[in-house]
Amino acid sequence: MPEAMVKLAGVHKRFGELEVLRGVNLEVAKGEVVCILGPSGSGKSTLLRCVNLLEPPEDGEILLEGHDICRGPNSGTGEQSWELDFVRQRVGMVFQQFNLFPHKTVLDNVTLAPRQVLGKGRAECEEKGRALLERVGLSDKLDQYPERLSGGQQQRVAIARALAMEPHVMLFDEVTSALDPELVKEVLDVLRGLAAEGMTMLVVTHEMGFAREVGDQVVFMDGGVIVEQGTPADVLDNPREERTKKFLGLVLER
């Protein structure tokens, strides 16, 4: 079996008294799309934020392309150290609230990180930025500021911005939850395109149709652990666990 792109083993995360992740194990192969479902507070978002170390886990192991990114206190160095640079230049993230930089134009949003972090030249970055924005259907918005864009357009800029760093893995944290219903499809279409090109993706979502259609694996989380995982058909159509059945019943009966 080929080496996993992302591998989590026994990941724990605590916020004060609250234990948000209570031992999560997950393997994601290269090119695989994993959709993560679950009620709010189940730890889905925290899981994603652990993978790019926005919330470094307290315990457990996360391997990115076989590289241990959170060598814990017991790894020999004597203190906790996280491989932030290694991770953030390989993992892209898109947020529910877009988080575009409001004081930068659309094109500058996309080119800022490659220029500052990777030290690439302006011309090279702008050429690539234009290509990425064209790909998400926004080549006519290059010089606009984010506040002039609809939510769906802003989210597509955010995806282009993350792609500009040429990530090997993309994390999507409820990227359609803040959108008006008619804008959801334009964003999901971009995700579909990425999946078709073989991008490795972890997608926290409430879009069951998307999970069924695009997901290679579906993971159901509750109470800080993975309750059930498998193919979309297994988890969505024939859930074995009571908690999964109950959740799907509530979501699908809307």
Added chain:
Amino acid sequence: MSEFFNQYFDFTVMGDHFSEVLEGFLKNLLLFAVVLVLALTWGLILALIRQLPGKKFIPLRGLTIAYIDVFRAMPLLIVILLISGGLPYLEFIPKDIRIPQWFGQPDPFWYGALALTLVYGAYIAEVYRAGIEAVPPGQIEAARSLGMSHSQAMRHIVVPQAITKIPAPMLNELNSLLKDTTLVSVVALGESLLIGREVLAETFNSSAVMLAGLMFLVITLPLARLVDYLIKRNQGKVTRGAHIEVA
């Protein structure tokens, strides 16, 4: 009543001493301009140190917070007196620094500049902090998730947004700073208040002091209107933003 007017609004006295008082006021403005640059820079440095992340910066952050607290708690007049009275006697410091007479300005000018920078740097650091904390945390998360370091995120994302959120409170601080330049008269800097008081001692008439006050009003009153305008405009922005979110 007419005695009051004669004491404070004797136009003959004002006219006789107008050019001296104006020269003093220009010294106030020069001191203000120097401290403006120094305190805005020093305040930003303090605010940025205060935002440094992680455990290893706890001592430095603590020191900065202590500095900001102490210099805001200490009366400015006392700081001015301590510096002008103490600094010249610290003999381990080179003479050019302990008795500075740079750019043709006398040493009281620089003692005042140092004292005002130390104190106003602390106040201005708090204004910057309010601006930095008003930037949504998602902005830093987005910057960090794109691989930017803390300092890159601060420089390119947080600080440019922070300063657009604080023009009104910052102008209030600068307004106070301009007025507080008169306190340096206590260490014999020949600015407008000192000159006014010299005229008072000479003529037993306070009109030159009043004249100095009026010169300040010419600048500070429009500034107060500008602050009000900026606050109103900012509220308008917030309301419009909320409206968009509802729609």
